[in-house]
Amino acid sequence: MKTPAPPSRSLSDLRELTPARVGLGRAGASMPTDALLAFTLDHARARDAVHGVFDTSRLVEGLTGVGLKPIALASQARNRRDYLRRPDLGRMLDPASQRALADRGGSSCQFVIVIGDGLSPAAVNSHALELVRNLIPRLAEAGVQIGGTVVASGARVALGDEIGALFGARMVVMLIGERPGLSAPDSLGAYLTFAPRIGLTDAMRNCVSNIHGAGLSYDEAAFKIAWLVQEGLARQITGVALKDESGSGTPARIGTSQS
């Protein structure tokens, strides 16, 4: 027996089912002009996010305002072109920054926060400060002491390893702009690394990604990060061996990093 025909649906109904660009229609073989223009605008926004200016002074000011003592450092990538072509330069501190940390003196510490521009300065400008504001009380609650805060320009994820090592930190979190997609040009990621030192691979990190307006909220992200910090410090490990079991009921978005 054949089931009766379902009610007819229109092509545009497909759009309710996915964020993908479905049901666009066509003009001959080609994409209609409105769809083309929407795509082009989104691409321009993603490009702006990659090449946007990293507002370090505002970040330093804001972090100071929430009671932290940030220092501004830089990688060996001296401009955006260098940064995109040479990921290796973005993973090493420039000599002045190395000296600044070495001269800092001070003993080892438990936890260091690094905020880096990454592939989307726009994401960091928009979300980093608010995320840190949400993170501070969660870390305090978990008994984790913040031993240092760094604002790093030209940063890749692994730059946090060198910074963490120079601080003698047990763990470092790198808050960094993720590779922009057309739908989310301002997505922030948080990479956690236990016992940071130069030469670690991404298999040694945990990542909380997709932090932006339409993604993970500041509160959800801070909860997950604080959970991973607490568990990572207790079990003395991060990476593939530490699975997110924070159980906050949000869709799992935690994996090991890609960048």
Place this chain on the structure above:
Amino acid sequence: MLKQVARGITPEMAAAVSKLMRNQDLILVAKKCAVTSAFRNTIGLKGRMSVRLQPNHPFDDVRGITASILDGILLGSGDACIGINPASDDPAVIGELVRLLDGVITRLQIPTQGCVLTHVTTTLGLIGQGAPVDLVFQSIAGTEAANRSFGVDLALLREAQQAGLSLRRGTVGDNVMYFETGQGSALSANAHHNVDQQTLEARAYAVARAFDPLLVNSVVGFIGPEYLFDGKEIIRAGLEDHFCGKLLGLPLGVDVCYTNHAEADQDDMDNLLTLLAAAGVTFIMGVPGADDVMLNYQSSSFHDALYIRDLFGLKRAPEFDDWLVRTGLAGADFRLAGDAALLPEFASRLIA
């Protein structure tokens, strides 16, 4: 002639000769290489080009993926395969996606094949549980160390091919493997032994060749500007990859694509797509509106495929073209029928 000697050509020979060639040489010689493969349809015949329908979703939502599959089919895409990149690596989720593809292909009787692009060990596990797997996927590279970083070696790939063959799901052929490659993968795994990325890419094709694949896809612009900086480099690499793969006797397709931190845009992709079609590329990707909302990069769209078919008179795999005509989605000339704003009944049923 080229077909006869293909098995005698090493990847280093192919890569070396490609370095002596201008773009026009890469196009002209590739065009002369005839390579066909088959599973439920025949891919690579003269005057034809296929499309992998890529219906990805940010969190593998079954209805969302179904919507993208329908969108692609209605625009005449999907004869190379319907191939999902899953966000999850959970075998339970992957199994659900394998069954989704099998369900769509079986219900609509589409002469094509499904593939979920997950690690080969996951697919092996699912085959062991009796999941309806058509194609077995794996990313491969051109050095032993890089393949190890992908968690594979030749013995594992052999085991996977045998497992795929054991299901006997192909109707017109038994090419069961789908491989993906891309320049820079060995370097990014620090497994390149100071060899240039293009030679290593050709070596990956030699790995693929040992397993008689249905499809080999060079994901040329995906890995980022540290490997291929701008549109010019992506275009050159796409033509090199296609030439080397075809010379080695592979059914080589290209993911004509870029990321937002590369110096490239849709115009560069139009150029590469057009050059590759002139070179006789076996297949390209079809992504809704060219925007992959899971992998966050831009590829070719279903519309792009229609453009290139119109421009060069390229038809689809013959079994798939006949199906489009039978269902009324295409006319007798195999071009899409009218632009229906209403979904056909089978489509309404699938998303009901």
